[in-house]
Structures are given as C-alpha cells and as structure tokens.
Amino acid sequence: MRKTLYVLLALALIATAAGCNRSKTNGKKLTIAVIPKGTSHEFWKSIHAGAIKAQRELSTNGAEIEIIWKGPLREDDRDQQIQVVEGFTSQGVNGIVLAPLDNRALARPVEEAKSAGVPTVIIDSALESNSIVSFVATDNRKGGMLGADRLGELLGGKGKVILLRYAEGSASTEEREAGFLQEMKQKYPNIELISTTEYAGATREKAKSASENLLNRFGDDVQGIFCPNESTTAGMLSALQDIGKAGKVMFVGFDTSQTFVDAMRAKQLHGIVVQNPFNMGYLGVRTMVEQLQGKLVEKRIDTGVTMITPDNLEAAETQALLHPPLDQYLK
Incomplete structure (x- = not known):
C-alpha cells in the first residue's frame, strides 16, 4: 500500500512539472526570430544552419518550433537591425536570438522587447544591457x-x-x-x-x-x-x-x-x-527554448575557439570545424 502511494505521488509530481512547462508555453508553437549581423558571410550561414539543427531536434522531441531568419542587408546598418528587432517585437514572437551590430545601439530595442514580454538571447557579440537571457558566444x-x-x-x-x-x-x-x-x-x-x-x-x-x-x-x-x-x-x-x-x-x-x-x-x-558558429546558432536557439519552457539557463555560454595552422589543417577535428553541414540544414 505504502509503495503504491509513493508511486502515485511520484507520478503526480511529474505531471505537475510537465504542466508547469506546458503552462509556460501554453502548449503552442514557439516562434523564435534569429537576427544575425548580416546574411552574406559564411559565418552567418553556419549560425543559420545551427539554428535549424536545434529547431529540428527540438521538434523531434515534441516541441513545435518555428525559426524566422532575418538580418540587415549590410553589416554596418545598425538602423535596419534595430528595425528588425522592433518589427519582431511588434509581431509578438516568443523569443529573439540576436547578434547585435552595436553593443550599445541595440540595447534599447532589446530592453523594449523584454518589456513587451519578448526575451532575447545574445549571440556572437556582447550587448551592454542586463535585459538579456544569456550570452552565447566565443571567448x-x-x-x-x-x-x-x-x-x-x-x-x-x-x-x-x-x-x-x-x-x-x-x-x-x-x-x-x-x-x-x-x-x-x-x-x-x-x-x-x-x-x-x-x-x-x-x-x-x-x-x-x-x-x-x-x-x-x-x-x-x-x-x-x-x-x-x-x-x-x-x-x-x-x-x-x-x-x-x-x-x-x-x-x-x-x-x-x-x-x-x-x-x-x-x-x-x-x-x-x-x-564554432554552427554551435553558436544551435546553442542560441536551444537556450532560448529552454528559457521559454521555464528551465534555468546559464548566463554565459562559451562556444569555443581554435587556432588552425597548416600543421593541423587536415586533422579530422579541424575539417569538422571548417566544413559544417550547411547543405543538410539550409537546402
């Protein structure tokens, strides 16, 4: 009898925890806006591919995730990136993953997004703001x-x-x-x-x-x-x-x-x-989804940095960094 009560209590606790996560996201599709500094460089394509990998994995595990990828045409167009952030805030996306073009100019729109109930994970470049969920980037x-x-x-x-x-x-x-x-x-x-x-x-x-x-x-x-x-x-x-x-x-x-x-x-x-921009995009999206699901996330996540020289160029680890599976996720 006592064993049965313990089992029932454990099941009740599991159900309560699951209910908390569902209530946090209301069981709906999560829309995550990923905003790079630009879209033409290989670096940003790798981040995009990593974000899509995270979306597919999370969807396979039962979370319905939509990734919207949009950045400024030029990597020096702060005003356009600000407009992109403001636009997604107005649309009411569930979260933003942002690589800020300027560590100060993007602080205001990120803080306004937080006030509107839209959290932001920062990737790649730091932002001078305390209104972010996490900073996911290279050291x-x-x-x-x-x-x-x-x-x-x-x-x-x-x-x-x-x-x-x-x-x-x-x-x-x-x-x-x-x-x-x-x-x-x-x-x-x-x-x-x-x-x-x-x-x-x-x-x-x-x-x-x-x-x-x-x-x-x-x-x-x-x-x-x-x-x-x-x-x-x-x-x-x-x-x-x-x-x-x-x-x-x-x-x-x-x-x-x-x-x-x-x-x-x-x-x-x-x-x-x-x-490792592929890992940066991947962890940026996963961190945002975990935050939206009510999980604790780290405030700073280091995505790694490596020196490649002619001496280690052909090593398997080097080749994996140099050739992330872009076609698998972007086509």
Whole structure:
C-alpha cells in the first residue's frame, strides 16, 4: 500500500512539472526570430544552419518550433537591425536570438522587447544591457590572444606588425583586437606595432581598400599582420595577393572560408582563429527554448575557439570545424 502511494505521488509530481512547462508555453508553437549581423558571410550561414539543427531536434522531441531568419542587408546598418528587432517585437514572437551590430545601439530595442514580454538571447557579440537571457558566444579575447601568439611565434618574437581593425561598436571584434594587443604587449615586447588604429569597415570591398592603404604606407616595413574577422581577413589577403606579397608577410586571420583554406595550403595565410558558429546558432536557439519552457539557463555560454595552422589543417577535428553541414540544414 505504502509503495503504491509513493508511486502515485511520484507520478503526480511529474505531471505537475510537465504542466508547469506546458503552462509556460501554453502548449503552442514557439516562434523564435534569429537576427544575425548580416546574411552574406559564411559565418552567418553556419549560425543559420545551427539554428535549424536545434529547431529540428527540438521538434523531434515534441516541441513545435518555428525559426524566422532575418538580418540587415549590410553589416554596418545598425538602423535596419534595430528595425528588425522592433518589427519582431511588434509581431509578438516568443523569443529573439540576436547578434547585435552595436553593443550599445541595440540595447534599447532589446530592453523594449523584454518589456513587451519578448526575451532575447545574445549571440556572437556582447550587448551592454542586463535585459538579456544569456550570452552565447566565443571567448573573443582569448581568440585575439591566440592570434597574437601565432604571429609572435611566426616572427620569432621580433618584427613590425599591423592590426587592421573591423568596425567601431562591434563588441566581438573589439574584444579580439584588445586580446591581440594585450598579448602582444605582454609576451612579445620586441614586436613593434606600427599600425593599430585603422578600421576596415563592414564589407570585403571596404576591407580591401583599407588594406591597400595600409600596405601603401607600411608595405616595405611590415612583417606580420593580424585581422579580426572574415571580411578583414579576405580584404587583406586579396590586397597582399595583388601586390605579390601574399606569403612573404606573416599573416594570421580570423574565421574561415574555402578561400582561406586554399590560401593556407598555398602558404599565403599562416593561421586562422576559428570559432564554432554552427554551435553558436544551435546553442542560441536551444537556450532560448529552454528559457521559454521555464528551465534555468546559464548566463554565459562559451562556444569555443581554435587556432588552425597548416600543421593541423587536415586533422579530422579541424575539417569538422571548417566544413559544417550547411547543405543538410539550409537546402
């Protein structure tokens, strides 16, 4: 008899817990808006694929999830990204997963979304706001430090180096740049930083133009270069190739593309700091859904960062990072 009572009590507790989760979401489909900084770079495609993987897994497990993917056309269009956030808030989506273009400008719309009952998980770049559910991203400062260590190693601890920055207000790249400079100054005092204040802008074209200007000024002196994201790395690589200096200047970039892999095999790029954007998109969506289901979520989730060089390029773990299954989720 007592055993039967224990069983009935346990079943009642399970039913109550399940009921709490159902009441939290009202048993309805959850609509999650995923808002990247842009949509053209491979990085954002990987985040999109990871978000779709999470949606499919959660749906298989009984949660009906809809993912809406929408970002600004340009990665420097703060106003458009703000409008996208405000639009989804007005539509009454259940949650937002956002990679903010600007760590301050996007704070107000995120706080307004929270006031309207729409929570936000931040991915990729930090936001200066306490109104977020969680921050799911790379340890960007560590990524910049890895870049400095690779370049310092390549140069034997001495030489002249350029840092080409990305864009003001981009918290992720600002952290990488800060980590790079911190590590360089602390560990490689005999390396001279001859340019650290130039910004590339949001596109490969702007990055190439900025790179050409830097190479025109410092091309005869520079021995090492670090770039903190995909577009800056692509622009600098193209500029170096155009003047026949690709491979002659030690060059470490950030993020990945097939162009970068080919350049590394050709000894024109000597290292890339690689994030896991697929995992970022995946964990961003899962974290939001868990929050909506009433579960406790971590305030900071590190999605990992790795240095890839010609020496570990062909390793299985490296290839998995370089070639996430985009076609499986985006076609």
